Amino acid sequence: MPSDAANDATRREWHQLGFFYDRDDDAKVWKITGSRAGLLKFRDTLLDYVTNPLNSPNSEHQHYGPYGFLEIMTWSEPGFDQHAIRGPLADLIRLAKLIEVKLGSSPSGSEISIKDEFALGSPYALILDLREDDFDPASLDPFLQDTVRNAIAAAERILPGRAAPEGEEDARWQAVLKIGDFVEEEPEAVWPFVLKWGSHEDEDLRAAIATCLLEHLLAHHFDLIFPKAEAAARADVRFGKTIVQCWKLGAASESPRSERFDRLLAEIRKSQT
Numbered sequence: 354m355p356s357d358a359a360n361d362a363t364r365r366e367w368h369q370l371g372f373f374y375d376r377d378d379d380a381k382v383w384k385i386t387g388s389r390a391g392l393l394k395f396r397d398t399l400l401d402y403v404t405n406p407l408n409s410p411n412s413e414h415q416h417y418g419p420y421g422f423l424e425i426m427t428w429s430e431p432g433f434d435q436h437a438i439r440g441p442l443a444d445l446i447r448l449a450k451l452i453e454v455k456l457g458s459s460p461s462g463s464e465i466s467i468k469d470e471f472a473l474g475s476p477y478a479l480i481l482d483l484r485e486d487d488f489d490p491a492s493l494d495p496f497l498q499d500t501v502r503n504a505i506a507a508a509e510r511i512l513p514g515r516a517a518p519e520g521e522e523d524a525r526w527q528a529v530l531k532i533g534d535f536v537e538e539e540p541e542a543v544w545p546f547v548l549k550w551g552s553h554e555d556e557d558l559r560a561a562i563a564t565c566l567l568e569h570l571l572a573h574h575f576d577l578i579f580p581k582a583e584a585a586a587r588a589d590v591r592f593g594k595t596i597v598q599c600w601k602l603g604a605a606s607e608s609p610r611s612e613r614f615d616r617l618l619a620e621i622r623k624s625q626t
Contacts, residue, residue: 364491366419370394373490374423376435376477376510383423383433386482387490392456395481399425399449403442419494422511422524433468433477436515440472447471452481461485501535501542508532512550516557529561533569540574548585551595559591563598572603575610583617593621 367373371394372387385395402408402415402425414426414437424437431440431448440448448471455465461483468478495503508528517523529550536543543566551562570578586593597618599605605614 360497363419363494363497367491367494370418370490373493374418378435381477382480383438383477384480384482386484386493388484388486388488389456391488391490392452392481392483396449396452399445403445409442416521420524420527421522431472432475433479435477455481456483459483496531501532501539504531504535505546513553513555513558525558526561529565533565536566536569537573540570540577543570544578544581552589552592554591559595560598563595567595568599568602571599571605575604586617586621597621
């Protein structure tokens with residue numbers, strides 16, 4: 354589990370940011386939640402991005418928040434999508450002004466939707482959830498609530514996503530690592546998540562599942578998890594590629610489990626040649 358110090362540091366990051374953000378890929382919305390002052394800090398974040406000359410070329414971007422999956426990106430056309438809030442710098446300024454105007458005429462408790470007036474035909478909408486002045490953005494962070502259900506739900510909201518640029522913290526890996534905090538105590542809750550994303554086409558995402566979750570499930574709960582993983586690896590080529598990335602740790606390194614693991618890995622590697 355994350356330490357109290359780590360959770361306190363995450364809360365401070367939310368407070369510094371001033372607002373909470375989330376993305377719902379089913380509803381196709383980015384949702385920014387905060388007090389009036391907090392949502393104006395989101396406006397200021399857009400303006401700060403625009404004033405940085407390094408962000409002028411297309412494809413330049415910045416990540417924000419404790420987990421870094423809120424992305425503002427310079428692009429040729431304005432819009433909201435599953436990756437970013439994007440557009441030419443002039444349009445991002447226009448969005449900031451639009452946010453300011455809408456907040457000025459909306460009472461607390463309002464949900465303000467911005468879509469076609471910013472970008473006609475945008476794949477996603479932007480929702481501003483205006484709360485009371487004492488709203489704490491950290492209160493909506495499921496990672497701070499320390500349950501496996503919340504950690505999985507938080508990860509599902511950002512997956513499959515895409516790998517972060519080299520040298521930048523990857524929000525996907527961070528989300529998977531949070532689920533790893535529950536491997537010892539909640540293996541049966543973690544396994545369906547591993548099966549789902551360990552079979553995904555994204556190699557980097559499968560690597561996160563292998564090294565952060567599956568490897569440790571096998572280390573702590575080999576007799577429970579290995580039969581499931583063995584069947585999945587034989588049924589799905591991608592899951593087979595996931596399990597071969599796992600080191601033999603803990604129970605998986607002990608005889609006769611180790612030999613059983615080796616036989617499966619040899620079978621998978623032979624079938625992939």
